[in-house]
Amino acid sequence: MKTVLITGCSSGYGLETARHFLSQGWQVIATMRTPRHDLFPASSNLRVLQLDVTDADSIARALHEAGPIDVLVNNAGLGLFGALEATPMSTVREIFETNTFGAMAMCRAVIPQFRQRREGVIVNVTSSATLAPFPLVAAYTASKTAIEGFTESLALELREFGIRAKLVQPGYGPSTGFTANGQQRMHGLIPAAYEAFAQRVFAGFSNLAAVTRETDVAEIVWTAANDTSERLRFAAGTDALALVGHRAA
Known part of the structure; x- marks a missing residue:
């Protein structure tokens, strides 16, 4: 039975991804800043x-408690709207400390065990x-x-040791709380000169024809984690897939 460690599991994509891996029979280590067991179904495969x-x-303690893992999912992140x-x-x-350096730190912490096992x-x-x-x-x-x-660079660096690195690119998911969290964090970050423009931007988000569901992302993370090819990027959600097609056109 394989084990996955997922960061940022208190809500949104991380929570749904942890639930999805559980449903597939994996051992799941769901991590978050403030642990909440009530978010998940009772399962002997969950920690x-x-x-x-x-x-x-905190990273060192969590990985020590987790023991050997097969997959790391770096999902923890902060949203931010503001001029x-x-x-x-x-x-x-x-x-950057969470979205960028936090992900890098997690990678650094797990690479040695992956390299030693060559997977x-x-x-x-x-x-x-x-x-x-x-x-x-x-x-952001x-x-x-x-x-x-x-x-991109890490995937090439680790391929020599049998380690795969993947990217999942979710679209905009209103149910994840990104907009609400962003608005809470942006207090004072929209000067008067930007107010009318910002209202048009927020209105556009509320009227999107296609958005990303939490299940969309969970399923694509699962696909990426099990993909044995050299494919790097996996878009998740109808809106993200449309953007991929737009860029390729």
């Missing part, structure tokens, strides 16, 4: 562990914002685009 990807000691000129660099750094899979969850830009998320997009380039 819920505390993990903060921005804390090296760049109004966004403090401390906030930009906070976004293992890393799935890094990014965003369809890396496929097509949209306004007021420049810092930068943090996710960095992971795209990082994973």
